[in-house]
Amino acid sequence: MHTPTTQARPCIYYTYEVFKPWLASANPKQDRKKVVVVGSGPAGMVTALELARHGVASVVLSAELQFSQGSRAICFTRRSMEILQQVGVADRITEGGLPWRFGNSYYRGQRVFRMEAPHDADDRFFPIINVQQQFMEEYLHDACQANPLIEFRWGNKVNQVDQKDGYVVLEVDTPEGPYALESDWVVAADGGRSGIRTAMNLQMEGASYEGFFVIADIRIDLPLPTERLAYFDPDWNPGNTILMHREPHGIWRVDYQLPEGETPEQALRPESLKTRINAQLAMIGHAGTPWEMDWSSVYSARTLTLPDFVHGSVIFTGDAAHLLPIFGVRGANTAFQDAQSLGWHLALVAKGLAGKTLLSNHSAERVGAAREIVTESGKSTRFMTPPAKDFACCAMRCSHSHSPRPSCAPCTTGAPRGHMNTRTPCSTTRATTTACSRPGLPTVRRRKTCAWAPMTSCWTTWVAALTCCTSPMHPPFPRRCKPSSMPHGKTACL
Numbered sequence: 001m002h003t004p005t006t007q008a009r010p011c012i013y014y015t016y017e018v019f020k021p022w023l024a025s026a027n028p029k030q031d032r033k034k035v036v037v038v039g040s041g042p043a044g045m046v047t048a049l050e051l052a053r054h055g056v057a058s059v060v061l062s063a064e065l066q067f068s069q070g071s072r073a074i075c076f077t078r079r080s081m082e083i084l085q086q087v088g089v090a091d092r093i094t095e096g097g098l099p100w101r102f103g104n105s106y107y108r109g110q111r112v113f114r115m116e117a118p119h120d121a122d123d124r125f126f127p128i129i130n131v132q133q134q135f136m137e138e139y140l141h142d143a144c145q146a147n148p149l150i151e152f153r154w155g156n157k158v159n160q161v162d163q164k165d166g167y168v169v170l171e172v173d174t175p176e177g178p179y180a181l182e183s184d185w186v187v188a189a190d191g192g193r194s195g196i197r198t199a200m201n202l203q204m205e206g207a208s209y210e211g212f213f214v215i216a217d218i219r220i221d222l223p224l225p226t227e228r229l230a231y232f233d234p235d236w237n238p239g240n241t242i243l244m245h246r247e248p249h250g251i252w253r254v255d256y257q258l259p260e261g262e263t264p265e266q267a268l269r270p271e272s273l274k275t276r277i278n279a280q281l282a283m284i285g286h287a288g289t290p291w292e293m294d295w296s297s298v299y300s301a302r303t304l305t306l307p308d309f310v311h312g313s314v315i316f317t318g319d320a321a322h323l324l325p326i327f328g329v330r331g332a333n334t335a336f337q338d339a340q341s342l343g344w345h346l347a348l349v350a351k352g353l354a355g356k357t358l359l360s361n362h363s364a365e366r367v368g369a370a371r372e373i374v375t376e377s378g379k380s381t382r383f384m385t386p387p388a389k390d391f392a393c394c395a396m397r398c399s400h401s402h403s404p405r406p407s408c409a410p411c412t413t414g415a416p417r418g419h420m421n422t423r424t425p426c427s428t429t430r431a432t433t434t435a436c437s438r439p440g441l442p443t444v445r446r447r448k449t450c451a452w453a454p455m456t457s458c459w460t461t462w463v464a465a466l467t468c469c470t471s472p473m474h475p476p477f478p479r480r481c482k483p484s485s486m487p488h489g490k491t492a493c494l
């Protein structure tokens with residue numbers, strides 16, 4: 001028997017509603033459905049709304065009784081807003097969100113880079129808008145509730161998926177026990193730890209990285225604009241990185257990398273959080289400003305994707321299909337694009353207007369996108385977790401075949417500190433050198449990391465390169481970057 005928690009999640013700026021579970025005993029006998037969407041995160045709900053937009057009914061199953069814990073995704077791109085506008089929630093996000101388009105990168109206290117994302121009066125949406133994921137989910141849920149083609153079932157957890165000839169039988173567990181649900185199509189939007197993906201024994205390709213980041217949301221009144229702040233190698237966290245983002249409702253996200261060897265348990269101790277947040281506030285000139293903790297968590301970066309999203313009558317989407325590091329804010333933003341593509345492809349097939357092979361088109365399109373993002377966000381990850389000095393030199397040398405500076409250690413390991421590629425110890429940064437090619441390399445598309453030289457300082461150029469390469473608004477480095485202007489704090493991405 002599935003017993004989701006009925007205790008409202010704690011949060012200082014959002015009141016969680018606990019919904020009633022859907023129970024089979026209180027409903028008529030179940031006919032076979034056209035589409036069942038497993039999961040009510042951003043991917044699942046936007047897929048259901050897109051299907052409805054194309055006239056296809058669906059049932060959305062959610063294991064929990066409330067929206068997700070903590071702010072999670074907070075930065076949504078212009079493209080996401082266009083998709084969200086199509087499903088009717090963009091206005092609510094615009095009302096409560098904080099739009100922004102500037103980012104600042106600091107190296108040892110000195111600003112080395114300012115990003116400016118293009119925006120003009122004709123743009124309907126800002127390049128990025130910040131809204132906490134609970135609000136986003138609430139808006140999507142309200143849109144689903146208002147749509148007669150979508151049936152929402154809280155507290156319904158899928159335990160088993162049995163593929164038959166042309167349909168699927170799901171075993172769905174509820175607070176009164178399991179029931180069987182048949183569907184022509186199942187959309188697996190059950191998140192990064194997808195039980196369906198595990199049950200179907202599907203392997204993802206790509207890399208996982210060692211090393212941890214703490215994410216802490218605090219309520220604090222800081223007289224700062226909504227701009228992304230990145231600090232590299234600051235005094236209080238030498239060799240590591242800190243990110244800060246302003247969120248609605250007086251919340252700031254402080255996101256910092258942990259020193260090597262520190263465990264998540266150690267990092268999440270209240271004393272540790274307090275000391276580090278105070279150190280960060282002191283560094284930016286706001287020592288002593290009172291603050292209150294809302295939510296903290298630890299994460300590590302992964303760049304993984306399924307090589308095919310369609311498996312029989314089960315289609316994977318969102319985090320269930322790919323896992324992307326949160327630098328570059330790709331997870332939910334990519335999930336919306338998956339949902340937009342899946343909506344019309346699956347609708348045409350479900351309505352009998354196209355053959356099943358149309359879904360191969362969807363899979364090829366979105367796996368291609370995921371692979372590209374995996375490559376780019378792998379690069380972001382290596383920029384975001386500042387590599388050891390010798391790695392920076394090594395990577396540059398491997399990329400450009402320039403002679404290492406006298407201070408550079410020999411190019412031996414190539415792995416940034418704290419990084420581990422699960423399939424290969426050599427990361428894609430060095431994919432241009434044959435020395436790093438080994439059997440079992442992840443099948444991601446590779447390109448040269450960058451194309452500029454000479455360098456004045458490995459560290460400085462590495463940091464200066466960061467913002468271009470981690471921004472979802474910018475094409476891959478170096479197409480639009482002018483590194484020569486970066487160390488002087490000029491806008492380098494045009």
Ligand SMILES: Cc1cc2nc3c(=O)[nH]c(=O)nc-3n(C[C@H](O)[C@H](O)[C@H](O)COP(=O)(O)OP(=O)(O)OC[C@H]3O[C@@H](n4cnc5c(N)ncnc54)[C@H](O)[C@@H]3O)c2cc1C
Nearest residue numbers: 039040041042043063073074075158191318319331332333
């Ligand atoms: C700290 C943090 C910060 C982030 N910041 C950003 C950001 O700024 N921008 C961005 O784009 N992304 C960001 N992300 C990523 C983003 O949160 C995820 O990519 C996004 O939530 C994925 O959506 P999803 O719908 O695929 O999965 P999820 O949101 O994980 O939803 C999965 C759903 O499936 C349900 N479920 C699971 N198993 C079952 C089952 N067996 N039966 C029924 N239901 C089930 C769950 O209850 C849940 O409703 C961040 C993530 C984290 C952790």
